[in-house]
Amino acid sequence: MTIEYLESIKLLGMKHYGFGPEEMKKIKVCKSCGAKSGATETVCSTCGELLSNKTLYDEYKGRHVYCKNCDTVLAKDSRFCPQCGHRIEKLEVE
Numbered sequence: 820m821t822i823e824y825l826e827s828i829k830l831l832g833m834k835h836y837g838f839g840p841e842e843m844k845k846i847k848v849c850k851s852c853g854a855k856s857g858a859t860e861t862v863c864s865t866c867g868e869l870l871s872n873k874t875l876y877d878e879y880k881g882r883h884v885y886c887k888n889c890d891t892v893l894a895k896d897s898r899f900c901p902q903c904g905h906r907i908e909k910l911e912v913e
């Protein structure tokens with residue numbers, strides 16, 4: 820697999836939420852080279868960089884609004900979760 824291929828997968832996931840939370844929780848992305856690793860890995864197998872303990876899902880949640888009820892990542896202006904219908908509270912900005 821090429822880096823471009825992995826990048827395109829990553830972008831797809833970010834843009835279209837191509838894989839679900841369960842998948843994202845199993846993945847870590849190397850900040851240095853962009854390679855994907857398993858959530859239990861501590862060092863990137865491609866470049867040897869130390870991986871953070873955050874999974875792709877943690878990173879994703881850190882940058883997006885998500886439903887507290889079902890963990891679905893939402894659009895910024897969502898009022899209700901499209902997945903479970905949970906009402907989204909006024910956004911808490913950290």
Ligand SMILES: [Zn+2]
Nearest residue numbers: 849852863866
């Ligand atoms: Zn790497």
Ligand SMILES: [Zn+2]
Nearest residue numbers: 886889900903
């Ligand atoms: Zn929900």
